[in-house]
Amino acid sequence: MMMRVIEDELFPSTPGKVKIERTHAASRQFHRCFASTSTLFLWALLLIALTASYLSFQSFVDTSSRYFTASWGGLHWERQIRASAAVRRDDGIAVLVTGAAGFVGTHVSLALRRRGDGVVGIDNFNAYYDPSLKKARKALLAGHGVFVVDGDINDARLLEKLFDTVPFTHVMHLAAQAGVRYAIENPASYIHSNVAGLVTLLEACKSADPQPAIVWASSSSVYGLNDKVPFSESDRTDRPASLYAATKKAGEEITHIYNHIYGLSITGLRFFTVYGPWGRPDMAYFSFTRNILQGKPITVYRGRDGTDLARDFTYIDDIVKGCVAALDTAEASTGIGKQKRRPAQYRIYNLGNTSPVTVPALVRILERYLKVKARKNMVEMPGNGDVPFTHANISLARAELGYKPTTNLETGLKKFVKWYLSYYGYSRRAGGKHQ
Numbered sequence: 001m002m003m004r005v006i007e008d009e010l011f012p013s014t015p016g017k018v019k020i021e022r023t024h025a026a027s028r029q030f031h032r033c034f035a036s037t038s039t040l041f042l043w044a045l046l047l048i049a050l051t052a053s054y055l056s057f058q059s060f061v062d063t064s065s066r067y068f069t070a071s072w073g074g075l076h077w078e079r080q081i082r083a084s085a086a087v088r089r090d091d092g093i094a095v096l097v098t099g100a101a102g103f104v105g106t107h108v109s110l111a112l113r114r115r116g117d118g119v120v121g122i123d124n125f126n127a128y129y130d131p132s133l134k135k136a137r138k139a140l141l142a143g144h145g146v147f148v149v150d151g152d153i154n155d156a157r158l159l160e161k162l163f164d165t166v167p168f169t170h171v172m173h174l175a176a177q178a179g180v181r182y183a184i185e186n187p188a189s190y191i192h193s194n195v196a197g198l199v200t201l202l203e204a205c206k207s208a209d210p211q212p213a214i215v216w217a218s219s220s221s222v223y224g225l226n227d228k229v230p231f232s233e234s235d236r237t238d239r240p241a242s243l244y245a246a247t248k249k250a251g252e253e254i255t256h257i258y259n260h261i262y263g264l265s266i267t268g269l270r271f272f273t274v275y276g277p278w279g280r281p282d283m284a285y286f287s288f289t290r291n292i293l294q295g296k297p298i299t300v301y302r303g304r305d306g307t308d309l310a311r312d313f314t315y316i317d318d319i320v321k322g323c324v325a326a327l328d329t330a331e332a333s334t335g336i337g338k339q340k341r342r343p344a345q346y347r348i349y350n351l352g353n354t355s356p357v358t359v360p361a362l363v364r365i366l367e368r369y370l371k372v373k374a375r376k377n378m379v380e381m382p383g384n385g386d387v388p389f390t391h392a393n394i395s396l397a398r399a400e401l402g403y404k405p406t407t408n409l410e411t412g413l414k415k416f417v418k419w420y421l422s423y424y425g426y427s428r429r430a431g432g433k434h435q
């Protein structure tokens, strides 16, 4: 049936009518064609108009959602920032603490606030470990008048806004992707925080007016595979054993560049396995405590030759004193308008305890305080970033910062266990709350 219709149109049955028919057909086709072209044109116009309005709507939505959903910005936010940054003592300093809801960040922020310095925190509250612990630290800081901005150091606009709002004299840079072994699982997170984030922060600092002096957390891990002990600042640091260590070493080089070109005052602190109350759940002393209390086994690494691993465990209060002394002795940055006027201070210090303790000895101390025997699996140290031992030479920090650690591992772990039992509710009810 369909075939017939098409044939009739192409080959008309009455020969005399062919020309007229053809003329009519051509005219019909022309009209049809013109009609379909103009329809097409109209549709195209409509489509263009729709696309254009969609795109401008999208950009409106993006802008307004940034405005409405951003966790920073606005008059109320600025008031909170200024109140938190207010200095309440003569010659006090105004410090931006990055990673303020982290372990060391919380303690340093509290110490500064207690003596009357202005402190504003910034933290991205990532889920590397239980964010509820970070929120609890934030609440603790809020109770002392320290406001922590929920934001990332990779957010250049946020940093610019913070420096526009407050003329910070110092930055205590503690935000980082921590953990030596996690780099195997998530290498990108180390580059994001410890390299890209650091550069974004330094860019903001170099452009700030006034330029702040920067004190930041490097790590004992930069000594890597060195076997000369104790580790001194002048020792080689070109054989890292983990990506974490490599990014901290990179940080030392990167900060040097900003010191050299822009006159930023830089102090890098090489922390040695810091522990204590409000600590990091990913660290051995913390996760061992959790497992021992829950009756779960713990894995204790040993060296390839069967030797025990050892760390120069350093108590948080000693580290805080070192950080505060570094801030107090930091000279001002020397740049203005992104130009260095004269050479600026560049320093690196070990902050350790100077008395390494083996991991099995750490477990024995915990067993004693927890009154529970640990179920230990002794396994050979996997080749995923660990080093066999760390041991700090702190002569330089002692001479120039007056740094003098006073808490041994026994005393420090006692304080940690007391905090742990209270925080997780073990002192109130048997078994404790889940983590």
Ligand SMILES: O=C(O)[C@H]1O[C@H](OP(=O)(O)OP(=O)(O)OC[C@H]2O[C@@H](n3ccc(=O)[nH]c3=O)[C@H](O)[C@@H]2O)[C@H](O)[C@@H](O)[C@H]1O
Binding pocket: 178, 179, 180, 218, 219, 220, 221, 271, 272, 273, 274, 282, 283, 284, 285, 299, 300, 301, 302, 309, 310, 311, 359, 386
């Ligand atoms: O000084 C630093 O620069 C670093 O210190 C810290 O690293 P580390 O010294 O490796 O601490 P931590 O994980 O507590 O392991 C302690 C010991 O327990 C052993 N260890 C660990 C876990 C386990 O399950 N079993 C075990 O035996 C393990 O082999 C090791 O011998 C920080 O985490 C890091 O962010 C960085 O700041």
